[in-house]
Amino acid sequence: MRIVDLSQTSLREFNAALHRLRADTNETHWRVLNPRGQHAIAAGIDAPITVEIEGHVGYYCAGMNKEATIVLNGNAGQGVAENMMSGTVHVRGDASQAAGATGCGGLLVVDGNASARCGISMKGIDIVVKGSVGHLSAFMGQAGNLVVLGDAGEALGDSIYEARLFVRGKVESLGADCIEKPIDERHKAELAKLLAAAGLNGTVDPGSFRRYGSARKLYHFHIDNVGSY
Amino acid sequence: MCGVVALFLKDSTLNSRLGTLFAPMLTAMCDRGPDSAGFAVYSAAAPNAVKITVRGPQDCEFADIVHRLEVSGAQPTHVVRDTHLVLTVPVAQAEPVLKQIAAMPELIVVSTGRSMEIYKEVGRPDRVAKRFGLDAMAGTHAIGHTRMATESAVTTDGAHPFSTGTDQCLVHNGSLSNHNALRRELIREGLSFQTENDTEVAAGYMSWRMQQGDSLEQTLNSSLGALDGFYTFVVGTESGFGVLRDPIACKPAVMAETDRWVAFGTEYRALVDLPGIDAARVWEPVPAKAYLWERH
Numbered sequence: 001m002r003i004v005d006l007s008q009t010s011l012r013e014f015n016a017a018l019h020r021l022r023a024d025t026n027e028t029h030w031r032v033l034n035p036r037g038q039h040a041i042a043a044g045i046d047a048p049i050t051v052e053i054e055g056h057v058g059y060y061c062a063g064m065n066k067e068a069t070i071v072l073n074g075n076a077g078q079g080v081a082e083n084m085m086s087g088t089v090h091v092r093g094d095a096s097q098a099a100g101a102t103g104c105g106g107l108l109v110v111d112g113n114a115s116a117r118c119g120i121s122m123k124g125i126d127i128v129v130k131g132s133v134g135h136l137s138a139f140m141g142q143a144g145n146l147v148v149l150g151d152a153g154e155a156l157g158d159s160i161y162e163a164r165l166f167v168r169g170k171v172e173s174l175g176a177d178c179i180e181k182p183i184d185e186r187h188k189a190e191l192a193k194l195l196a197a198a199g200l201n202g203t204v205d206p207g208s209f210r211r212y213g214s215a216r217k218l219y220h221f222h223i224d225n226v227g228s229y
Numbered sequence: 230m231c232g233v234v235a236l237f238l239k240d241s242t243l244n245s246r247l248g249t250l251f252a253p254m255l256t257a258m259c260d261r262g263p264d265s266a267g268f269a270v271y272s273a274a275a276p277n278a279v280k281i282t283v284r285g286p287q288d289c290e291f292a293d294i295v296h297r298l299e300v301s302g303a304q305p306t307h308v309v310r311d312t313h314l315v316l317t318v319p320v321a322q323a324e325p326v327l328k329q330i331a332a333m334p335e336l337i338v339v340s341t342g343r344s345m346e347i348y349k350e351v352g353r354p355d356r357v358a359k360r361f362g363l364d365a366m367a368g369t370h371a372i373g374h375t376r377m378a379t380e381s382a383v384t385t386d387g388a389h390p391f392s393t394g395t396d397q398c399l400v401h402n403g404s405l406s407n408h409n410a411l412r413r414e415l416i417r418e419g420l421s422f423q424t425e426n427d428t429e430v431a432a433g434y435m436s437w438r439m440q441q442g443d444s445l446e447q448t449l450n451s452s453l454g455a456l457d458g459f460y461t462f463v464v465g466t467e468s469g470f471g472v473l474r475d476p477i478a479c480k481p482a483v484m485a486e487t488d489r490w491v492a493f494g495t496e497y498r499a500l501v502d503l504p505g506i507d508a509a510r511v512w513e514p515v516p517a518k519a520y521l522w523e524r525h
Contacts, residue, residue, distance in 0.1 A: 037497035056497050056511060075511055077497060078481060096513055097478065115513050116478050135477070135516070 002027055007034040011041060021047040023067070037077065042070055045087075062089045065106060081108045084125055088197075097134070100127045103144065109198045116153065119146045122163050128198035138163050139175065147194050149204065157212055161219055165212040166191055168204075177218035183211040231402040232258025232354075232375040232495045233482075235463045235470050236503075237522045240489035241369075243504075244272075248366035250503060254492070255363070255373040256355040257499040262375030265388040266357040267349025269398040269465050272368035274343035279323040281305075281316045282339040282346045283330055284385065289314075294333065298326060311360040313339065313348050337386075337423075342396035344369075344467050349388040369524065372465040374400035380408075381426045391429045393420065394436030396467040401428040402480045402495055403459035411455065431456055435464060449473045449519035463493055469523035478516035485509040491522045 004014050014032070021027060025047055032053040035041050042051045043063035053061070056074040063082040072080070075093035084103040091099075094112035101117070103125025110118075110127075116134035119127050124143040132150030139155070141163025151169035158175020165178075166187075174180070183191075191206040234254040238244055247270065255268060285291065291314045295307050298316070303326050305316040318326050323341070330336050340347040348361040354375040358364070374389035381387045390398035405411075408427035411434060416422070420433045434455055438448040445464065449471050452462070459479035464471045472493055474482055483497045487509045494500045497511065514520050 036501040037499075055507070058496055058498055075497070077483075094512065096481070096483075116516065 001029040001031055003031045003033065005033040006036065006038060006041070011038050015040065015043060018042060018045050018047075018049075018051070021045070021049060023047055025049065035074070039077070042068070045070070048087075056093070065089060075112070076110075081106070081125070084108065094131070095129075099129075100125050103127070105144075107194075107197055113150070119144070119163070122146065126194055126197070128194055128200075130198070130200075132169065135172070136175065138165055141165070145190070145194055147191065147198075147209070157214070159218060160214045162214060166209040167212065168209045171210075171212070174212065177215045178212055179215045181211045181213050183207075183209065187211055230261045230377040232261035232499065233373070233400050233402050233461060233463050233493065234258060234495070234499045235370070235372045235400075235465070235472075235493040237370040237470055237491045238368075238489070239491065243489060244369060245367045247272075247368045247371055248362075248364045250490075251366075251371045251373065252358045252364040253502045254494060254499045255358050255375065257501070258373075258375040258495060259354045261495060262377045263353055264378050264383045265349065265351040265376045265385065266354035266374065267347065267376075267388045267390050267400075268358070268361075268363060268371055268373035269340070269345050269347045269390045269392070270363075270366050270368045270371045271344045271396075271465065271467065272346070272366070274467070275317055277320050278317050279320055279341055279343060280346055281318065281323065281326060281330070281341050282348070283314050283316065284312055284337045284339050284349075285314065285335055287312060289335060294336070297333075298329060301325075301329060303329075310348065310362055312350060313361065315346050340392040340398065342392075342467065345392070345396045345398065345465065347390055347392055347398060349385060349390065351383060351385050351388065370465065370470060372398060372400055372463050372470060374402075380404050380428075381424060384424075386424045387426050389428060390465070391426070391432035393422075393429065393433045394439060396465075397432075397436050397439065398465045399428065399432035399435060400463050401431060402461045403475065405431060405456055405458035405460065407457040427458070431460070431462065439466075445469075445471050445523070446519050446521055449521075453517055461495070466523070468525065469521065471522075472514055472520040474514055474516045474518075476517040482514050483511065484514055484520070485511045 030051045035055045037058045039058040040060045045068040046066040048067040050069045058077040060079045062070040066085045068087045076095040081089040084106040086106045091110045095114040098117045099114040100108040108127045110129045113131035118133040118137040120139045122141045122144045128147045135153035142161040148167045152171045154172045155175035157178030188206040305318045308315045389400040392398040405427040408430040461480040462473045
């Protein structure tokens with residue numbers, strides 16, 4: 001295991017070392033000490049490695065992640081796992097705004113709460129938040145799943161495309177064109193898989209969630225609106 | 230951008246180290262606001278006395294000014310810190326001293342209060358903190374700001390904190406969109422403003438509400454309706470401080486608390502050197518909710 005103390009090594013040096021790793025690297029396990037709220041820690045990795053970060057981080061941690069498993073033993077600032085492509089990012093504390101924003105793939109797990117705009121413009125990422133999410137979460141969500149074990153703030157799924165939203169607690173309000181949809185066995189099976197991937201195998205009943213998604217009236221061409229074009 | 234920091238000490242044994250703990254917080258926010266910086270420091274109030282912080286030009290002959298005040302009968306004790314002079318005068322003499330200062334065109338009154346002193350200047354925040362000797366200051370709480378100007382010019386007048394009431398100050402990250410209309414309303418209510426700055430209007434509004442008898446909590450709650458725009462505010466009073474974010478949380482904020490202190494930072498980076506931070510409760514304040522810490 002490589003141990004990197006960010007009070008000794010510069011962040012730029014550390015990230016550059018991660019960027020140099022190839023898919024067959026033997027340096028598969030990294031531990032990061034003293035992140036001290038710095039921005040863009042472990043952003044832009046493209047290798048199947050594990051990075052454990054001990055402490056709170058600033059903005060854009062694990063951004064653009066590909067293949068890597070990144071475990072954050074602390075809170076994340078804005079835009080954690082922003083534009084993730086694949087791999088797993090696990091935040092053991094809380095995440096600030098825009099967690100998983102524009103993510104194209106992979107899994108983001110937040111053990112605590114995620115604040116406003118979680119999963120904004122998500123494009124295929126799966127996000128499991130064990131606490132609650134703030135307002136405007138999954139805004140313009142295009143694809144992927146957002147699973148919230150707690151509550152969701154105002155305007156959930158505003159202007160949503162085809163992202164799927166599952167919330168176990170209270171939803172403050174739904175955004176434009178976001179509606180509740182029935183949850184059937186197919187959805188429950190998928191939800192069970194996501195919960196298991198987030199380490200909640202068998203402990204949370206997929207039947208206790210409600211499903212939300214697009215009414216498809218806002219973005220979809222509708223013959224009644226033809227005069228507007 | 231802009232950076233906001235605040236530190237409120239619960240454990241009075243830390244009071245002598247307020248500046249030592251607070252200066253690195255302000256310095257950490259340099260790159261969020263490299264234009265100018267300012268801070269309010271609250272320390273023990275002398276009985277029946279008022280502190281008047283005035284600002285003069287670079288190399289102002291403060292000794293002459295103090296001498297002129299003494300000649301006219303006032304007995305201020307004073308401290309000079311770079312471009313700022315803090316006069317401590319008996320309550321009864323505050324009014325005449327302020328009148329005399331108003332007649333000295335080279336001076337600007339930055340703040341008045343029993344316990345508050347405000348220092349602000351144009352320049353990199355770390356250098357501004359050094360010029361005033363922030364790290365050696367003692368007190369109970371402090372509020373600071375690093376500025377990246379958007380709504381008005383880079384001048385010392387435009388630097389935060391803004392004070393429009395005794396022992397009251399406000400720092401702001403964001404920009405307001407209804408400040409011109411609100412400024413006109415407040416002028417009709419009898420308030421006066423020194424700048425075209427949006428934040429000064431927010432400070433004026435809050436001081437006006439508190440003059441009308443509202444508590445700090447009521448004031449912050451009514452600000453949600455009165456002020457339109459982006460904001461994370463930190464408001465200081467003699468007894469403590471409050472935090473308010475706009476309802477859509479445009480501007481970042483993080484808070485931390487231990488048994489010994491409560492701290493606010495625009496980013497967590499500002500808090501990393503506080504004693505016991507690793508075990509502190511760290512959280513993001515919820516939008517449109519007033520947070521308060523006061524000493525009763």
